[in-house]
Amino acid sequence: MTINTTAHPTRDTLDIPYRHVTTHFIDGTYQPSHGQDIIEVTDPATNTVWGSVPVGNQDDVDAAVEAAHAAFTTGPWADTTPTQRAETLLRIADEIEARTKELSLTNSLENGSPVAETSGAAANAASIFRYFATLAPELEADDVRPFPNGQGDSLVRKDPIGVCALIAPWNFPINLMVTKLAPALLAGCTVVMKPASPTPLSFRIIVDAMTAAGVPAGVVNLVTGPGLMGDLMVRHPKVAKVAFTGSTPVGRHIAAACGELLRPVTLELGGKSSAIVLEDADLEEMSARLIRSCMRNTGQTCYISTRILAPASRYEEVVAMVTETIAGALQGDPLDPATVFGPSANLSQYHSVLDHLASAKEEGAQVSTGGGTAQLDGELTDGLYIQPTVLADVTPEMRVAREEIFGPVITILKYSDIDEAISLANNTEFGLGGVVFGADQEKALEVADAVDTGSVGINFFASNHSAPFGGRNDSGLGVEYGPEGLTAYLSYKSIHRR
CATH class of the missing domain: 3.40.605.10 (Aldehyde Dehydrogenase; Chain A, domain 1)
Known part of the structure; x- marks a missing residue:
């Protein structure tokens, strides 16, 4: 971090x-x-x-x-x-x-x-x-x-x-x-x-x-x-x-x-959206858009894709990229223009995120970066800071894979084929956002159509004022x-x- x-x-x-x-x-x-x-x-x-x-x-x-x-x-x-x-x-x-x-x-x-x-x-x-x-x-x-x-x-x-x-x-x-x-x-x-x-x-x-x-x-x-x-x-x-x-x-x-x-x-x-990484995804391009699509506003955004679904053949590669991207982003004073990750917005949310992190560790998730409170200096010493965290080896039944965390936490799950990826993406009570990362636009569109959600992006996510935005389920x-x-x-x- x-x-x-x-x-x-x-x-x-x-x-x-x-x-x-x-x-x-x-x-x-x-x-x-x-x-x-x-x-x-x-x-x-x-x-x-x-x-x-x-x-x-x-x-x-x-x-x-x-x-x-x-x-x-x-x-x-x-x-x-x-x-x-x-x-x-x-x-x-x-x-x-x-x-x-x-x-x-x-x-x-x-x-x-x-x-x-x-x-x-x-x-x-x-x-x-x-x-x-x-x-x-x-x-x-x-x-x-x-x-x-x-x-x-x-x-x-x-x-x-x-x-x-x-x-x-x-x-x-x-x-x-x-x-x-x-x-x-x-x-x-x-x-x-x-x-x-x-x-x-x-x-x-x-x-x-x-x-x-x-x-x-x-x-x-x-x-x-x-x-x-x-x-x-x-x-x-x-x-x-x-x-x-x-x-x-x-x-x-x-x-x-x-x-x-x-x-x-x-x-x-609320939401619990997924970013499906296809076999042909350009991970360098994904890295450039990762925080905006999956961890915007210190993870306190309803539609972001905090569950990353990675193919088994590239799982370790995806974990390494996500870890490096999140660990390399600056955390600090929100009033500094260089800061990417700020604090949790309030004490209640701060404790909620820490509780989710504790459950992830108890259930066997692996922390590749972050994982706890962050200690900053000066007048920020008592701030509500949690380290931007990446959790690998997450499985669908874990609490962090099912519940909206609303904090700086990304989970990475593994899938064997595209049918399983779509099933994992749709295995949620929510249906608000989502992203498909892939080089083949036609294939990515097919996957996007199969995800049961109100909005989904291909290689990025953003709201369009002229297009409807809403949730399902x-x-x-x-x-x-x-x-x-x-x-x-x-x-x-x-x-x-x-």
């Missing part, structure tokens, strides 16, 4: 707009919380508290939802056209990009994601807003469908669904909220948003950008608090749609509530991105005519 010892910025002098706040953003202004408790925000690189936000209550949720409902039904947002809303989205994108540095620093202090990752958050969020702005013509064009018998036609209207509750996780707190927010706004909806408890501050910067872009009061509202706040939002009688990204157990809870209420819901949940319901992601925020009406 390579540790980055480069000098890092002094955290208490960083130019960030929010630290200790006592308000929620409701009806166009920051309003004092009705709740009296606070959530402390901890920098996982130093394990020290640097900020705090209020814990809201039912009164705060009611105020936010009522503001959103008023903006949807009687406010100026209700009278806008899709083209006008698209113009607003474009202004939001510009305002977000103007806040790139403060977004990156705040995000990194919240969850320990390296600035090499978070420095792209503003540009990516802006590109999502700009993409959905291009879909405005689809909402404005007349959709007339003739009766099959020729006796009239139907005019299909695409109406906004209403007030949307948007709940985002802590690993990518900016972009995983924006993937919901942008289509909701283009559709004409209004929203109440709740970020995850460990990362409640960075999205305030996005709210400031939207205000500067001229989004009317009540259209976007932001409340903070624990999971109970999410429950209050999901069950509020004036919420018409729920979108959630997070763990599968919480997703099941939200799905049960929405099923009871007959409330539309989009869920993007325990990885979720519905999709985000693309025109398909927009439809989740629409309600359809057919007007029949002769």
